[in-house]
Amino acid sequence: MVVVGKILVLIGSIFLFLGSLGIFRMPDVYNRLQAGTKATTLGALSLILGVGFMNGSFLVKSIVLIIFIVLTNPISSSTIARASHKAGIPLVKESVVDVCKDNVRKEEA
């Protein structure tokens, strides 16, 4: 159990590290959010579960924590993305398409 927990904590920290690297390397807000959300969700998930395995009395609580993280993490990044888009922060210039923007323009016209 303890070994499994340690492996999970290690995997979690690797994903958290990759997530931060993604935030550092990605070119614009939206791509940064992509890297941020996914990597931190699985990273935190695996880390918390690892702690639960290492200390059996935390296991149930860690599962509740995981549920809360899975529920709230995507909502917060969605909200940040929405707010950035409304504030008019542009997509990086390599972007191929922006349907949402076309829609806004049509409504204004």
Added chain:
Amino acid sequence: MKNFKGFIIFVIVLALTWLLLTGSLGKDELLIGGLSLVLVAILFFGYSDLYRALKITPKIILFYPLYLLVFLKELIVANFDVASRVVRPSLPINPGIVAVKTSLKDPLSKLILANSITLTPGTLTVDVKDDTLFIHWIDVKGKDVEEATKEISRKFERILKEIVK
């Protein structure tokens, strides 16, 4: 009471959360839990309407775990996908915002769908307007609505239809 069903599910969710968090059936914990449950249920009664969309049929015993499995698989794939993009020196991204149509009507169903999309490979929900979800896609494979819908939301929607309205 028109949303009685939603209220019952709301109370069950609250009670379960409390029981799992305290992890004990002692007299004191149950008393405090019961009191706070009543308080929270009164304060947020209006929001319990949201849970009405959940279907309660024998089928959900099969489809809840199925949805969880699909979701977990997609989450792990998503992580390896994004991680591999991040580590590669060339940073292979091809981003854009696409629209996806959904046939789900209820706010809760759309919330679950939008959240699931956010946590899966290269997609992030930016906005929801009526039956259209605007999604930032890190590697755009199809620019029009049908293609995007097929690639992104079909796999979730199929199962979600079984568990929510």
